[in-house]
């Protein structure tokens with residue numbers, strides 16, 4: 001891998017022969033999205049989440065497993081980790097009997113918790129697999145996207161979790177841990193999944209490029225992917241696949257990635273700011289209108305403006321007034337307010353603050 005990178009500092013171009021030999025001359029592959037194709041198959045393949053991997057590996061070696069609560073931002077490996085661990089613990093045959101996976105697309109109201117989850121939890125299980133190997137004498141109930149469960153349904157789990165602790169382990173997964181009721185969090189070992197570090201993401205993406213024989217991708221393209229995905233590997237891989245499909249002949253550069261990711265080009269944002277600082281209100285109106293007409297999402301413009309404003313050389317007071325307005329605009333956009341008016345309102349505040357000396 002390192003040699004691969006060093007060999008071409010400018011562009012990342014796997015050699016066709018080498019890559020073809022690597023894939024063993026496979027026939028046309030099934031059309032699977034790359035995120036699924038490269039979902040970790042075993043716990044060892046999960047990158048960057050060392051603590052949880054260490055605990056799971058201990059239990060793979062025969063130690064007991066606590067009830068688990070995984071939380072963290074999207075695309076950081078929560079679902080993949082527990083599915084891979086369950087597969088390794090039970091093997092493909094027992095998996096279906098031993099693991100109950102419920103996510104937000106399944107009905108998980110209080111009734112289901114009372115019946116389905118409780119009944120499944122009460123079943124006792126043996127400590128060996130059909131193939132004779134030892135396996136843990138408990139089942140696993142995975143409640144994915146648990147933050148969308150009602151508090152009543154969560155409360156119904158409290159006693160079940162305690163009573164069936166001899167035969168069942170629970171794994172709750174969510175993005176927002178504050179939406180899980182306190183009594184449940186205190187029954188679980190909590191693991192925070194961190195956004196993936198840039199170098200780890202980069203390594204994964206290069207690996208995928210090698211395997212998929214993505215020619216024509218430049219290193220700056222990969223760096224741009226890592227930057228726009230902000231630690232969300234799923235987003236990075238999805239964008240990579242779109243980019244690879246889009247430009248089969250052209251080189252995948254930073255600007256191609258920026259284009260497909262819907263990021264507003266930095267020049268456009270800079271232009272808006274300069275209009276705020278030096279222009280007139282009429283010019284500002286035109287600039288905002290043009291941005292909206294170009295189809296950039298209001299929330300995206302807001303996020304990028306936020307990142308830049310923090311770095312600008314304005315006084316603390318000016319920055320605090322502007323960011324307070326940003327918070328209001330953000331909420332209004334979530335509630336479905338008009339993007340043009342909201343951004344114009346925000347830009348006016350920036351203009352006011354920047355032009356008055358304080």
Ligand SMILES: Nc1ncnc2c1ncn2[C@@H]1O[C@H](COP(=O)(O)OP(=O)(O)OP(=O)(O)O)[C@@H](O)[C@H]1O
Nearest residue numbers: 035038039046047074075076077078079080233234
């Ligand atoms: N730590 C990781 N190691 C390896 N691959 C990862 C990791 N995190 C994410 N991925 C990649 O991203 C895809 C999505 O990961 P996963 O479904 O586990 O995310 P998640 O944390 O459950 O996200 P969500 O909160 O949106 O459900 C996986 O298929 C895999 O390709």
Ligand SMILES: [Mg+2]
Nearest residue numbers: 078079080144
């Ligand atoms: Mg998930």
